[in-house]
Amino acid sequence: MSDSESVEKNGIEVSNEYVENGTNKLIVKCKFCGSKMLDKKSGTFVKQEKDLPLMQQETGKDAEVQNEKVNEFYHVENMYTFENIGFTHTVDNYKYLSCADCDAGPVGYYDMNTKHSFVALSRINHA
């Protein structure tokens, strides 16, 4: 994951139907088991390009981690804002976020330097 991109706050003009006044309009839930991760309006919508490891890795492909580019995140400053979430062990100064109930993930990452978390919109459900 590269650090080069700065976190750019997205204004009110949001193309995303799930974002209102810059935050998540709906509850953020696990795609697989429905576990509640974030309450309404508790994450700030940000656009930034990050490589995030795929939730399902192909096996037998050496130790190479397969990533995809993710552009839309909810920024969560305090980890205790999460309702339910798992944090992995640290890899290169990042922890990855996973569902606290079924362990699906990564649904985002936690930056050890800033202590801020970022949840990928594409990895969660809104409800």
Place this chain on the structure above:
Amino acid sequence: MAKKTYDLLFKLLLIGDSGVGKTCILFRFSDNHFTTTFISTIGIDFKIKTVELRGKKIKLQIWDTAGQERFHTITTSYYRGAMGIMLVYDITNEKTFDDIVKWLRNIDEHANEDVEKMILGNKCDMEEKRVISKERGEAIAHEHGIRFMETSAKLNINIDRAFSELAEAILDKSAGREADADHARIAVERRPSRAPPARACCS
């Protein structure tokens, strides 16, 4: 967003011999219909779970030992700030049960003296391999004045209930105090240092 979204924060630890299922209690990944190889390879450090007890919204931060118990290196740094401890044994393994007493001593030595404890007899789904009766589990818990429950991380039996009960016990204990969230907000954002332990402490 600066608004506090919870009332209390409790740091909880899982303690016990290797192989008793502590990691499974924290990391449920088993018969899910998808493969989270990435997460399972790296492993879970801790989880944050929210429970509501008596109208209070409580955040539980639950830590695994990450295998430190194998080397008997659970020391003060791991226990720091812990308000509750789940002491886990495996009902199919006599030694893990016998070691509960060692772990209790270790806790006495290193943890805060008013830490709330609970004993869990895990793997209660493996009835045919059971060697520790539920009565023996209850007896040792009673002897030390600790709560007890049998659990199955695999079948998800009593896991959430155990955490709720432990949280409730902590809540009872802190009821007399003016415990606001800032007071409970302990420095837990970093894993305790992995500095070499001063001594082996539970052998």
